[in-house]
Amino acid sequence: MDENTIICRCEDVTLKEVRDLIKQGYVTYDEIKRITRIGMGPCQGKTCGQLVMREIANATGQKMQDVKFQTNRPPVVGVKLGLIAEEGRRDEE
Amino acid sequence: MKQAELVIIGGGPAGLCAAVSAASSGAKVLILERNNALGGQLVKQTHMFFGSEKQYASTRGIDIPNILLNELDKYKENVEIMTDCTIVGMFEDGVITVIHKEDKYFKVKPEAVVVATGAFEKSLVFPNNDLPGIYGAGAVQTLMNVHGVKPGDRVLMVGAGNIGLIVSYQLMQAGVKVVGILDAAPQIGGYLVHASKVRRMGVPILTSHTVKEAIGTDCIEKAIVCEVDNKFQPIPGTEQEFDVDVLCISVGLTPLNELLAMRGCEMKFVPQLSGSVPVRNENYETTVENVFAAGDITGVEEASAAMVEGYLAGLCAAAKLGHKSDDFEEKKADYIKQLDSLRAGPVGEKILSGIEQILVK
Numbered sequence: 001m002d003e004n005t006i007i008c009r010c011e012d013v014t015l016k017e018v019r020d021l022i023k024q025g026y027v028t029y030d031e032i033k034r035i036t037r038i039g040m041g042p043c044q045g046k047t048c049g050q051l052v053m054r055e056i057a058n059a060t061g062q063k064m065q066d067v068k069f070q071t072n073r074p075p076v077v078g079v080k081l082g083l084i085a086e087e088g089r090r091d092e093e
Numbered sequence: 094m095k096q097a098e099l100v101i102i103g104g105g106p107a108g109l110c111a112a113v114s115a116a117s118s119g120a121k122v123l124i125l126e127r128n129n130a131l132g133g134q135l136v137k138q139t140h141m142f143f144g145s146e147k148q149y150a151s152t153r154g155i156d157i158p159n160i161l162l163n164e165l166d167k168y169k170e171n172v173e174i175m176t177d178c179t180i181v182g183m184f185e186d187g188v189i190t191v192i193h194k195e196d197k198y199f200k201v202k203p204e205a206v207v208v209a210t211g212a213f214e215k216s217l218v219f220p221n222n223d224l225p226g227i228y229g230a231g232a233v234q235t236l237m238n239v240h241g242v243k244p245g246d247r248v249l250m251v252g253a254g255n256i257g258l259i260v261s262y263q264l265m266q267a268g269v270k271v272v273g274i275l276d277a278a279p280q281i282g283g284y285l286v287h288a289s290k291v292r293r294m295g296v297p298i299l300t301s302h303t304v305k306e307a308i309g310t311d312c313i314e315k316a317i318v319c320e321v322d323n324k325f326q327p328i329p330g331t332e333q334e335f336d337v338d339v340l341c342i343s344v345g346l347t348p349l350n351e352l353l354a355m356r357g358c359e360m361k362f363v364p365q366l367s368g369s370v371p372v373r374n375e376n377y378e379t380t381v382e383n384v385f386a387a388g389d390i391t392g393v394e395e396a397s398a399a400m401v402e403g404y405l406a407g408l409c410a411a412a413k414l415g416h417k418s419d420d421f422e423e424k425k426a427d428y429i430k431q432l433d434s435l436r437a438g439p440v441g442e443k444i445l446s447g448i449e450q451i452l453v454k
Contacts, residue, residue, distance in 0.1 A: 006223040015218060046213045050347055050368065065362045069369050072351040074182020074190065083198035087190075091094065091200075 007055075008048040010041020018052060022059045029053065029070040042078070045070050097123040097173075099410055100189060100203035102180055102352065105133020106396045107388025108209035109161040110403030111410070115207070116168035118411035118418045123201070125178040125191060132158030133211055135396065137234040140259050143284070147431055148397035155238075157396075183208075183356040187383075205383035205410050208353055209403060212346035212367070212389035217251065220306045226313035230260045230343035237267055245339035249316050250274040252343030253298055255283035255395075260343060261291050272335050275302040275318055277325055277344075305332060307340060316340050348390045357381055365447030366392030372451045375429075376409035377402060380453075385410045392447055394435075401431045 002016035013036045026032050029039070029052050038052065039045025053067045060067075099115050101108045104126035116122045130136060138154020149157050165172055181190040181198070189201045214229040216222070228236075228244060230252070236242045248269055250261045253276035261271045274291065279301050281288045288298060301321050308315040320331035347368035354360050358379040359372040371379040371386050378385050387406035388399035405428040412421055436444050 002220075004220040005218055007218065009216075009223060044351065046349070046351070047216050050215060051218055053362075064364060067362075069354070069360065069362065072354040074184070074355060076181055076351060077179050077192060079181055079192050079198055080195075083192070083196070087198050087200060 007051050008036075008038040008041065008045075010043050010047075011037040011039075013038045013048070015055075018055055019059070022056060027056055027060055028068050029056070030068075033070065039070060044072075044076060094188070095123075095199055095201045097121065097201050097203040098205070098414060099123070100125060100201055100206045101209060101407070102189075102206065103127075103133065103209035103211060103388070104131035104174070104176070105209060105211050105388065105399070106135055106157065106161075107211070107390075107399040107403035107406075108133070108207070109158065109165065110400045111207045111209060111385075111387050111407030112172060112403075113161060113164050113168075114404040114407030114424075115411040115416070116165065116171040116407075118408060118421075119416035120171065120411035120414055122172050123203070124172070124174045125180060125189075125201075126174070126176045127179045129176050130158075131162065131174065131176065134231070137231075137238040138396070139238050139263065142397060144395070144397040144435060145431075148400055148435070150397075154396065180352055183352045185357060204414055205385065207377075207385040207387055207403075207406050207410050208390060209386070209388045209399075209406075210349040210352060210390050211399075212393050213349045214342070215345050215347050217304060217342050217344055219304045221309065221313075222307060224307050224309050224313045225311065226309070226338050227307060227340045227342065230256050230341055233260055233339070233341050234263070237263060243267055243269060244341075245337075246270060247272055247335075247337045248339040248341055249318075249335045249337045250341045250343060251304055252276060252345070253278075253281045253283055253288065253300065254343060254345065255287060257341075257343035258283040258287035258291055260341065261296060262287065262294075264341075265291070265294055265296075269339075271296050272337060273318075274298045275304065276300050277303045277321055279323070303327065304340065313338060313340055346389060346393045348393060350390055353379060353384070353386060353390065356384060358384060358386075361451050363392070363447045363450050365443045366451070368393070370447075370451055372453055374453055376413075377406035378409065378413070383410075383413060392444060392451075394444060398432060398435050398444075401428050401435065404428050405432070 005015040098121040101124045135154045144150040305319045306317045316335045320328045360369045362369045385406045387402040
């Protein structure tokens with residue numbers, strides 16, 4: 001059943017994949033992200049963030065409060081590199 | 094690079110109120126809003142608000158943005174509004190990067206910022222939860238109340254909080270059959286007045302129930318629900334089937350906190366506030382100086398509380414920048430009193446126990 005349960009809609013990561021990785025010892029969001037791309041799609045982990053944290057909490061016996069939250073970095077949304085370069089050029093002028 | 098005195102991120106209830114209060118104190122305000130219109134979630138709230146008159150009780154949510162915009166118009170020399178602007182990043186040196194539509198990228202460096210980005214809908218884990226026809230309650234409200242589009246014909250609502258109850262009623266008003274409302278909790282979370290209204294119209298509310306599975310090939314055709322025990326574990330043999338073309342998920346919101354987190358504000362996961370929220374002082378300033386936060390991002394509550402928090406954060410941010418109005422203390426005391434009265438009652442008790450965990454002197 002876990003194969004058909006989607007945790008990350010953006011990157012199509014299933015509950016089974018997440019649970020298997022936790023069993024293998026990947027017990028932070030950022031580790032699971034590096035392996036599966038979870039949270040790296042358009043919503044940037046807004047949907048899956050707490051779901052993954054809860055899975056980690058349940059599997060490791062931690063409270064949600066004690067599970068390390070995902071690292072947030074810019075860019076929050078997709079930006080064309082050309083636009084960033086243009087802005088950089090404006091700074092130089 | 095664009096210069097600004099006070100940037101307000103998000104033009105929803107908290108952001109607009111922060112703008113009114115800061116601009117009326119004399120601060121130059123720049124509002125950056127992601128959508129093409131201001132108002133945030135208010136633009137789909139066709140129902141009348143509760144609370145007291147100061148938070149626009151008995152006014153429909155959709156009418157509140159205009160009231161606030163008229164108020165803001167009085168200080169228009171102090172206000173700049175930019176819509177279709179999404180924040181791309183907030184950086185340690187205070188720079189905020191912004192994208193306008195998809196083709197204009199720029200930087201702003203304000204002296205202070207009020208982050209009022211609101212909240213994001215929580216989702217639910219069950220097999221086939223990606224079938225078309227499974228919506229968040231926000232999407233259903235947007236379809237119906239903003240675009241006038243019926244999301245489907247037979248809806249099962251998951252979540253008996255105020256949003257779940259109100260959206261169920263609005264669906265019925267639109268001629269959609271609501272086959273039932275579930276909630277995993279043993280009691281109804283929303284106001285009894287809303288619950289009674291849908292019960293009188295014949296909609297069953299099943300507490301201690303959850304979605305076990307969605308079934309369908311190209312889109313949802315059936316939802317299987319079951320009862321849960323007091324540890325929220327499914328009880329075998331209690332399954333029921335509902336023929337539906339829409340499953341509407343309304344299981345709460347979580348603060349939209351990524352900007353504050355990347356800016357380096359100290360964050361804390363507080364279940365009573367529905368997620369990860371900034372540590373802050375009573376002026377709604379975070380642990381990063383001149384970065385303020387207001388509304389659902391500081392803990393999910395009703396729009397009425399978001400508005401008062403916005404007024405308070407805007408007032409304090411302006412004061413910090415040297416625009417302290419003569420009636421500052423009086424206004425601040427009034428906003429704090431309003432928040433206290435909104436937080437009276439059992440739901441407020443939970444919120445207050447959450448705030449205790451993140452409030453610093």
